Amino acid sequence: MKGLVLAGGSGSRLRPITHTSAKQLVPVANRPVLFYGLESIAQAGITEVGIVVGDTAAEIKQAVGDGSRFGLDVTYIQQERPLGLAHGVLVAREFLGDDDFAMYLGDNFIVDGIKPFVDEFRRNRADAQILLTRVLDPGAFGVAELDLAGEVVGLEEKPEFPKSDLALVGVYFFTPVIHEAVRQLRPSARGELEITEAIQWLIDSGRSIRSSEITGYWKDTGNVADMLEVNRQVLEGIEPAIEGVVDESSEIIGRVVVGKGTVVENCRIIGPAVVGSDCHVRDAYIGPFTSVADGCRIVGSEIEFSIVLEGSSLENVGRVQSSLIGRRAKVTSSRSVPNSNRLVLGDHSSVQIQV
Structure with missing residues (x-):
């Protein structure tokens, strides 16, 4: 067969x-x-x-x-x-x-x-x-x-x-x-x-x-x-494994995987969740049912019930949830006045903005 x-x-x-x-x-x-x-x-x-x-x-x-x-x-x-x-x-x-x-x-x-x-x-x-x-x-x-x-x-x-x-x-x-x-x-x-x-x-x-x-x-x-x-x-079936470096000011709760070469600083991660290899996670919250692929950077942000693909970054963007973020995408905050959103989107994109 x-x-x-x-x-x-x-x-x-x-x-x-x-x-x-x-x-x-x-x-x-x-x-x-x-x-x-x-x-x-x-x-x-x-x-x-x-x-x-x-x-x-x-x-x-x-x-x-x-x-x-x-x-x-x-x-x-x-x-x-x-x-x-x-x-x-x-x-x-x-x-x-x-x-x-x-x-x-x-x-x-x-x-x-x-x-x-x-x-x-x-x-x-x-x-x-x-x-x-x-x-x-x-x-x-x-x-x-x-x-x-x-x-x-x-x-x-x-x-x-x-x-x-x-x-x-x-x-x-x-x-x-x-x-x-x-x-x-x-x-x-x-x-x-x-x-x-x-x-x-x-x-x-x-x-x-x-x-x-x-x-x-x-x-x-x-x-x-x-x-x-x-x-x-x-993610419901994963076994916890911390292979990266998690500092003393961080809190890991539940079934969490942290890959090799990843550095977690002053963060709270609640499982089930997976953070891949060679990531940098600082001053951040990663909530349940989140997968972060290799080489990602999450700083000053919160993310939950989401998938982040390889090489992407979220920096100082508040809370993100129920999202699929593609490879090598960059999500950053804007400090411009007046208050506005600046977007560069590909065809067939879907974006929800809180107003």
């Missing part, structure tokens, strides 16, 4: 962060979200993995390498444009051969991993197995319709009028028959080859489709709110 990881999407909902970075590499608790998926695949006993990449191929290849750090043998598969999940299967045809495979969307996060579902698929070996979870906004996802016996009878991608609240989680299991299904597809109204339509073709052809409902934690980390929530979830 092989693994197929889709990491070719553009990440439009995470702009401007993803203008310069792959969405699958945005960190959760200071580790790219893609890494959690690769570890989950390895823990399920799958070792041969194809990663479908697009415009950010070089960055993903540099981060993942040959996959050996995860216990995987990785092959990269170039996708010229992100034309849908089924198109990812189409371009991976040569790599997949006639093997069964698990398809994992690279920006998805499942806290308990996928091993139980891989084991179930191997035992029962339906033509396709899908994972479902109940959501409040099913119209934002692929949606499954089940009959009274719990059998899958229909699938629809982002329907205007959902027939259930059961959304498809971004992990699928297929036998080689899926290749016949994707060859039948034509682009949808969204201009994509929809995996839901391919599975519907299997249903209409009398193939066996099984579903399993996830009751644990799952997120599609496609937007800032979901990234922050996944970050919170992961």
Whole structure:
């Protein structure tokens, strides 16, 4: 059984962060979200993995390498444009051969991993197995319709009028028959080859489709709110580790990680929180559910329930919360008169200013 990881999407909902970075590499608790998926695949006993990449191929290849750090043998598969999940299967045809495979969307996060579902698929070996979870906004996802016996009878991608609240989680299991299904597809109204339509073709052809409902934690980390929530979830499980220098006037409360080379002076840090390596934190407050990446500088500021990416700085800016701050960003105070805000923002930025 092989693994197929889709990491070719553009990440439009995470702009401007993803203008310069792959969405699958945005960190959760200071580790790219893609890494959690690769570890989950390895823990399920799958070792041969194809990663479908697009415009950010070089960055993903540099981060993942040959996959050996995860216990995987990785092959990269170039996708010229992100034309849908089924198109990812189409371009991976040569790599997949006639093997069964698990398809994992690279920006998805499942806290308990996928091993139980891989084991179930191997035992029962339906033509396709899908994972479902109940959501409040099913119209934002692929949606499954089940009959009274719990059998899958229909699938629809982002329907205007959902027939259930059961959304498809971004992990699928297929036998080689899926290749016949994707060859039948034509682009949808969204201009994509929809995996839901391919599975519907299997249903209409009398193939066996099984579903399993996830009751644990799952997120599609496609937007800032979901990234922050996944970050919170992961930080809940960290173990404290102080490897940097924390002076006597600082207070560390709860599960806090401070990386090597980091200096903490006259600060209060309340966990769960992670501060990376080679950071300088002075006269600051870092609150729960905050991840600060390597090489950051936080001075005279407060931050909580946020993600700060590599090399960024916050200096004398008061309180920041529920925020995602990109790489090498600078957030500073202004002492100009009259009282005003000076902003330099990229396309698709979102800023909230207290008035």
